[in-house]
Amino acid sequence: MKDKDKKLLSFKESWQTNLRAIKLFWHISPKGMLYRTLDTVWSALTPYVGIWLSALIIEELAGPRSPQRLRILILTALICAAFFSLISALLNKVRQVESTIQFFQMDALLSAKMLELDYHISDDPETRKLLSTIRQNMRGGGWGIQRVPDNFCSLLEAVFSLLGGLALTISLFISKVPKEAGSLAILNSPLLILLFLAGILTATALSSFLSTKADSYRALSSDIHNLSNRLFGYFGFLGQNKKLAADIRIYRQDQICKKYNNNKTDTFHSKGYFARLAKGPMGLYPAAATAVSILFLTGMVYLFVCLKAWAGAFGIGMVTQYIGAISRFSGSIGTLFGTAGSMRNNASFLKLIFDYLDIPNTMYQGSLSVEKRNDRKYEVEFRDVSFRYPGSSDYALRHINMKFKVGERLAVVGMNGSGKTTFIKLLCRLYDPTEGSILLNGIDIRKYDYQEYISVFSVVFQDFSLTDFTLGQNVASADTYEARRAELCLEKAGFGERLKELSSGLETYLGKSFSKEGVDMSGGEQQKIALARTLYKDAPFIVLDEPTAALDPIAEAEIYSKFNEIVEDKTAIYISHRLSSCRFCDNILVFHKGSMVQQGSHDRLVADETGKYYELWHAQAQYYNEQAQKAGQPA
């Protein structure tokens, strides 16, 4: 498929897509669109009043020269000009304010959609790529949704301007050249008038076509533009990336960037792709458009109007009126064609946005309530569960069968990539099993109301994330919270001493995004805060995926010693590849290459010399012994 075919939609499809986008804007921001509409209509019509009054003044000066009438005309022109400017300025201001909000609202709509999507869809690389392309189109080339209100206003302006221009120009065609004008009387011929109108239309259409053509090169180059923007954004701003600051200095990664920043043939450089386009078609087409507009359009209008005035069809004042009105009129036709072209160029970018907004959620949504049991007696069962990630041909989990009850301490161990995190994601219903089923108290978890079901889990994921809000808000995951309870959870999670050092306590911002006094927490401190967040939620199931990976040995030992106190009567599912930290669990599941190869207590598993657990345990024990020997300590 050629690039051109790939990008441009049919006229019908492009019109429907634009119409849907306009409706979306009216729905999201009715006030914004109303002010835009008023401002546009006002700006389209008011210049004609000025043109009309100027014509009357010149007519008066060239004709009767009545001082009283001139005074009235000039005063009226001045008052009108002042009044129109005042209203324009006011409308423009409100329009600007509302327009800024409009784009935040559209951005928020895109983010909200991502949050509404089923986890497995939002996690799909295709979904992420689509949203990323949409945002790049918006930021890089200004394509997509932000063009919609501007195009809508351009259309409105063109239509109202056409109507205004028409009203002031009709008399040009009606007023007749007197018979005494001789051969110039041909200007009265309807055929000549038709030819004149057709000429204006053709020149305007040609000029607009040439402008739109230039714009279409930008649309067709959007992929290369986005890629270049991404490269430039990444390499150009590498120095500002806080995470990379140390590595860049040690490994001189900035050397790699030079290629992208200094090369003369770089896409954005003066000899690059876009510069070549600008010197070529993107520059030549608009130049040709201007030439056509001036030579043919303006030329024809001046010739026709001046000849009619010369032949005595109307006075000198009307020349200004007609030339002014026709210039605006033909400008409006130009805007009309230009906007239609811009809408068509933009339609394929809008389609991407609607493709994204229309992605349906496919996860089955049950309606059963999760029984709120005071005795917290919940039982979970995996019944022959197998799972493949979307788009992957390999199974991440195969035939998992297991049961556990609330109050138990369950450990899931295994090497990296053995399927431990996938097991948790299925349990929390971030994904549904490809085969088999998961049951809560004997009922398939798909039948429960989704929000209720996930409310029974509190998870610290391996790659957990905290927000840049306050410590208290992070612990409670809410704007307002019970301060004492948040403090207790932080103390339980081993953050008590650090909390005492923070002068703003729970009100301390994490990171500096929102406050200069914000504190950057270490990896271990963040992990403790994440643990406190799980405790604050007080759900019957606590899932900890490598919860101590970022902790120092003392902090880790402290957490384990208090583990029972931390978890209380809840079920703890504990994932780790550090086997020594799982010894206290009642039941240990051993995963290997997506299968559950063993299950049982530590003592039983370690006694089985042929088992995977034995192998892992001794491999780790040997490592720790060697470390201890190197440090000169008895093993």
Ligand code: ADP
């Ligand atoms: P573990 O937690 O034991 O390290 P995981 O459950 O993360 O293992 O991964 C199990 C398998 O599933 C691995 O082979 C991994 O590459 C694959 N996997 C994990 N996440 C995804 C994903 N989002 N898409 C495709 N494959 C994945």
